[in-house]
Amino acid sequence: MVTLPKLNELGFFEIRLESIGGLGANLAGKMLAEAGVTGASLNGVSFSSYGSEKKGSPVKAHIRFCDNHTNIRDTSPVERPHVVGIFHESLSKTVNVISGIYEDSLVLVNSNKSPEQLKEKMKLLGGTIAVVDATGISLEEKNRTNMAMLGALFRLCDFLDPEAMKSVIRKSLEKKYPQAVGPALQTFERGFNEVTFQTFELPVGQQMPAFVRQDTPMLGYETQPMGGVITNPGNSILKDLSISRAGMMPHFADDKCIHCAACDNVCPDFCFVWEEQPDKKGRPQMFLQGIDYQYCKGCLKCIRACPTDALSSAREEDGYADEHRTPHRFDLAVH
């Protein structure tokens, strides 16, 4: 019989995974939960944020573990996690990924940054930051990020047996994809082994911030226009979608561009910024100015469409997008 390290007042050990759709957090959460419930004689419940969230959009997975005598009644999202697993470091730009953590919670981040840097980035007051370069590992092992994250999560959830998980991975893959077994196990193993930890004590006199319920709306019945009508056309320009990029992005080389608009024709996210300028003969003509990375989801269709080398793909590096962004010049109603 395994013992859960911490329990909340209802008897649950709670885990929340923060990710963007497409990185496999849902599957990782499912496997983690099953490892506890069917593999470790715990009871539990697991679910993901649901709806029409698409690939690249922020998603959450929720897992509650308890012993076999605890009644499971709660269906509300995990607001006060003992463990948070963050699959995409940049998420903290737009999502409060550490919402509701305790001062002794474990926060696992897929990153190659130091715990200090991440503490700063996430504005964490106290808690233990665990770092694993899951993206790096998965690229090296030619496997999926979620396997490395799953390995690391097993390290954090030391009441679960990583060997049992490995045999599940083996069993689920060996029949259909025997060649995938080795890399998957290696990725899991490295995720498990390569986690580094650093604990930050909550400064004396400070309190952990209270959580804001996930079902808190932006507007209300006094401020929301009647009938759900949106009277603010095109206000989605306020959104920052850069977190949807899962590692790759296009680079633009102005000097190689022939301004043919092939990229503009295929871009699903309207990232190309054009301006009318006089051409060599002084006639007005459209010229591509650059990419508005705020909306680029990194699909790289533009690179395939580009008949020259003006567009190329590159691993996303911190700061590049901000530095090289050509913002759209919207006709704003408010300045």
Added chain:
Amino acid sequence: MSIDLSKEQAGLAKVEQRVVYESGNEMAAYAAHQINYHVMGYFPISPSTEVAQFLDLMKSNGQHDIVLIPADGEHGSAGVCYGASTAGGRVFNATSANGYLYMIEQMPVQSGTRFPMVMNLVCRSVSGPLDIHGDHSDLYYALNTGWPILMCRDPQAVYDMNIMALKVAEDAEVRLPVLVASDGYFTSHQKRKVQTFANREDVHQFIGAQPPVGYPDTLDRNNPITVGPYMNEPDYINNCYQQSMAMYNAEHVYDRVRKEFADLTGRDYPILDQYRMEDAEVAVFLMNSASEIIKDVVDQLRAQGIKAGSIAPNMIRPFPQRAIAEALKNVKAITVGDRADSYGGHGGNMVNEIKAALFTHGNRDTLVISRIYGLGGKDFYAEDGHNLFQFAIDAMNKGVVDKPFDYYGHTPGDPAKSPKRVLKPMKFEDLKTGLITVKKDEETGKLSVRIPPLRSLTKKPKRIAPGHGACPGCGIFSGLELFFKGIEGDIVALFHTGCAMVVTTGYPYSSHKATYIHNLFQNGAATLSGVVEMFWERKRRGELDHLNLQDDFTFVMITGDGGMDIGMGPAIGAALRNHKMIILEYDNEGYMNTGAQLSYSTPMGHRTSTSNIGSVRAGKVFHHKDTAQIMAATHIPYVFTGSEAFPQDLVKKAAKAQYYAQNEGLVYGKILITCPLNWLSEDELGTEIIDAAVGSCFFPLYEVEHGVTTITYNPDEKDKRVPIVEWLKTMGKTRHLTKPEHVETLNAFETEVERRWKILLAKHENPYL
């Protein structure tokens, strides 16, 4: 009952049980596969869709014999089920929300003609602004349909109720269709430990291996029957009386069935679930998932010395009136939470039925507080449960209810954060560039279109703003904007339900810079017809003069291939009426917004979540729909196909489409677009995959102008014909077709593509074809 998986309880079962860790939808499907229904007619809608998906997956591996019929909409699925149930076998369905309302006229037909079946209602909001999350507003519509309704608080109950439901439905005293209701997402998508019968034989032992005989059966050739006669007064009321009797019988039949079930399994579901009610002074009534959460609250209040309890029905049709009155006879105050409003009814349906129960059984003392909560999937936290109890405690202490009816969990909002306009409206002169010209040759009647180099068209503002939430590499938006590059001036757009709608209008954001309307995806063509005709009539009456419109609007309806399945009828209706509008279909070969189920446009052999690849069946079993030809047969002025892989071709067709939609009548166009997520293809390859689809002649580019077909790109002539396999191997959903074991399917598909291409070539050659 809440699940308690301690070994002692599992030991109570008399027949072997096994434990699985699954969600509510998985358990509904699991029960159905054990029952081995004869027929399931279905149509995908969140959150119930998974039920059909799981059954399809099992079917593809030969795990059951249920004939799964993907209907053309929920109305169709209800029809399939009705027909099947008259024909003597066991019938199953699952739906939610708008899907349920779309089939609702069939519900009293099914119950009023007394054909048993079982349907899962995975409860979800029915709404104006589209909410896909869970509440009971669809369920409340079911209250008057004449179907007994069983309630499921967790995945265990979904499994158990599904098995009991059939036995109740088929009972001689009942003979009614039964609805099994669980909470969308909270129950349908949360995984729990669930006990199931280990052996199908034990399930059959319980329900009966075959449906009972001796009832009307439309396949009994020796006893011809007339089902559904024309029956007015004075007979109809007697039919209703029979039905009413059967409905009330369902209560004691259920009670008997649940006792037998409890005896077998140790899991008991009394008609009214009571938690710590023995000496309760205050109580809360909630249904399904929330009624579990409230038990934790009861425990906490009891620990504080408050005599709290909770009740929740396991059956609401028939309504357990006596049991509720009995349970509340010593309760001083109760808060009744309704997860749906009965607008204007001074309370939701449940609170009013509970008040009626108290009144009928002589209880004038218990104070009743009504609260509407948790609408549209708004979460229910233990904190909320405490607040609901507090209303009852306050009433008990004061001896009076301050506010008998209210909402709970609604928020006024901060005036400082009220919406402020971000963008100015697009300027007409920017949209009417003059770069595109369409002229009609008065002699030949042909249109000549001139478009500039596409570079120049980047000057035109995009109709859709960036910031929408589509997946990386989604083909919808590049396709739509390329089309819009060919449209000059103002548009009014109507989007059917689907990915394009969902990702551009997530409240409070909108990516639509021009005016946009959503309507449910069986009805967009009719809806836009209404807008179009209102425009022309108001223009005629001079009511739009003040706007100084420089040009007429171009009305564009955007739909996916799903919308052209369920909405085929209204689209044909609009076409036959020839309204001045464009219907543009983005075809990604499946119902992608609900999780990649097959559409009629999905080609043969392609894998979707309802055409799985298994050991006994691989991919879709029938050919793709030729929507362009169907629409061409309505003899509208202009039909076209296009793709982003051939941008000039698409822009020219858009320009023509606009001409016809402003001057003559309805235009239908189909663009094939990629869905990398569900085609299991690389994001970056989108344009090339479509190019190959065109090059293989699976998706020929052509137009039908006043009935005359012109192929606008002929890969044979250009020596660019691509073997179909080259296209299929670019996508994970079709890669299996390149393997020898699927060669038959591949050949059938190739033959069909070639046959349709040859027909098109013939039409291209002959203006009268």
